[in-house]
Amino acid sequence: MIGLEYILSIYNLQHVELAEILGIKKQNINMWVKQKQNIPKKYLPVLEDLFAVRSNYFSREITEIDKLEIQKEKLKKELKPLIKKREQQFAIGEINDIVEKTIYDKEEINTIERDIEKAKLVSKFKEALDIVDNNPYLDTYKLIVELMEKVQHEAVLHKTIEALAHYYEVLPTFVNSQPEQEEFETEIFEVFDDHNC
Missing domain, CATH: 1.10.260 (434 Repressor (Amino-terminal Domain))
Structure with a gap:
């Protein structure tokens, strides 16, 4: 269409x-x-x-993402939301950088922006799966999905994924979600170094 x-x-x-x-x-x-x-x-x-x-x-x-973007603009036109605040957040994408995220006074706009962000993540996940036809790491993707379904709210999962992102320099070291993350990473990096072939 x-x-x-x-x-x-x-x-x-x-x-x-x-x-x-x-x-x-x-x-x-x-x-x-x-x-x-x-x-x-x-x-x-x-x-x-x-x-x-x-x-x-x-x-x-x-695309489906385009449809969501169009819906968002229609909502903005109809609701005329006001900007409640702006937050700094780290965005991973084509360029990993700190971006300014706008929070509106109308929850419908904030909701559709989260939907857009989720749709973009799903698209990136699919692209990562499709990098090779016979993906040798399919079991890893299966484990990631299982973890996200079953324990996504567990602190240790988030801390470990963030540590991996720092270890492989996907995430800059200055981006930490929690104060104790640095201590956690110091300990887990020793394990990673011992087992990194």
Whole structure:
């Protein structure tokens, strides 16, 4: 599904209604949605303003993450949330860095942002699984999933994963979730060093 079609569906807007707003024929909208004709550049800013979404969403096939992003922008437009506070957090992604996370006064916005973050994690996990066709570490992934299902709230699991992230320099040393993490890591790093082949 292309972005414009999805956007029209969540706004419950018919092709003819959008055509009237833009002052064009319904057939033009049909051609855009069917990708038989590109959306003329002069209409992109109008669509951006109308739906509060960047123009790159309108003409391309969209992902589940894109759908969530579009829903978030629709919610922002409807609820007009205020920024309650901004928090610094470490983000792991293409560039591992400290980023500013916005917390809104409307929980619906915060919830959809968490949903987007979860969807991105699931996507990255799937990409990691698909790195090779016959993944030799499939058992490791199975164990990770089992641990996340059964003991995700256990402190020792979080501390150990954070220690591994520090050990392999995925996470900078200045990022610590708890004050006692450094002491824990000093001890566990000795074990890692003893067993690292």
